[in-house]
Amino acid sequence: MELNLKEIRPYKKGAGYSYTLGAFPTMELIKKKKERAAAVVVSSRYEGSADFKELCEKENIRYEVNDKLLNRLSTKENCFVAGIFEKYEEELRADRPHVVLVNVSDMGNLGTIIRTLAGLGIPDLGIIAPCADHFNPKTVRASMGALFSIRIKIYDSFEEYKSKFPDHELFPFMLDGENTLSINEISHGELYTLIFGNEATGLPKEFAGMGRSIFIPQTETVDSLNLPISVGIGTFSFVHSLVGNGEKLS
């Protein structure tokens, strides 16, 4: 891979490369997506427990001690290790359940959701544009590197998504959904799509007519639960009702 490190600049949305800032997401990059890793850059002051040099040699990834470059990449905090990776596209699998986020706008939320989906075992995520950039280093960091463990596909519209997966049963999560979320009473097959709206506005009204709309029971004390919490509760409930108690997720 020919990459001139001198040309590497702070992240921009249109760039072909992005960065993992910090040891944890950089380790995840090497473990899960080494074919996209272009280089690992460490500080001359780095004395971490993870030996990136040895690992990079073993995985045939370019390794460089370069303080100047690290300073360029990490705008805010002290950062002693960074990975540079080539962006990539993936397709969702037609035989697996999905989560779809419609116009998610906050990178921290998106990263937290990615980590949650990886943890709960639903690693196929569709996102309807416009949306937060899933490759932005802030998102990568908020995901704790779980970005590299899940498949993400951006669609221009929900119709585009729907036309590709006609067999998935749709469950839009709405603040006035008809069905209360209940593990015992919402039966569903193995092919389902859980749909969540934007942080501020939720899902547009027309989603209520698609599939079976769902309401997460909540008090009137708060405006709504926040988006990552809703995704966590909704996804856990669906996964849990399928796998049964005590079965190990994979």
Added chain:
Amino acid sequence: MELNLKEIRPYKKGAGYSYTLGAFPTMELIKKKKERAAAVVVSSRYEGSADFKELCEKENIRYEVNDKLLNRLSTKENCFVAGIFEKYEEELRADRPHVVLVNVSDMGNLGTIIRTLAGLGIPDLGIIAPCADHFNPKTVRASMGALFSIRIKIYDSFEEYKSKFPDHELFPFMLDGENTLSINEISHGELYTLIFGNEATGLPKEFAGMGRSIFIPQTETVDSLNLPISVGIGTFSFVHSLVGNGEKLS
């Protein structure tokens, strides 16, 4: 209430007052804890939809247009409305279920958890020190003002908490808990305490021996779910199994 606004300084942990920055949490302060509201301060450029002046007159809360003071209070962003409130202490109710956070360290996480507990209907939260400051304006903001809807009590140790509520059944959430979280199989009475550990370290091992330890099923892809997500899933599961499907929470 005698409050000299000229003496109001940026928030400090030891201070007797704290602040709501922004219209939403300030509105929650007035609605839910007006007896603690010392003043509402607005920018001369404020043209919000909520008429704070009228509301403050009605509720007999001091109202002031004061750009200088606003600038002192809001360190980072533009802020057009702020509330000043007196800190207060509350006790948890002995006849209600609780959530206890052991050494929660991030103010954003704590605020999100507070909002989640208000939304899920478990408004009695114990926190074991050392911990993030629940009155810090960052926590208040992350809670979207839900701080004023729940009861929070800080304890010096878990033993202190436990001795005050001997009738609560304890459910420590651990990464190697014995019982898989399952709504159908974990039976519990109305008096329970869900216990969650610190973001980085989780609960100390000795908690495994208290009550019935719980493990939220998750893949090995991620290190763990993040704290607010775990609290959301755990609390939802317990509340849900008690109130039954479709019953309105209060």
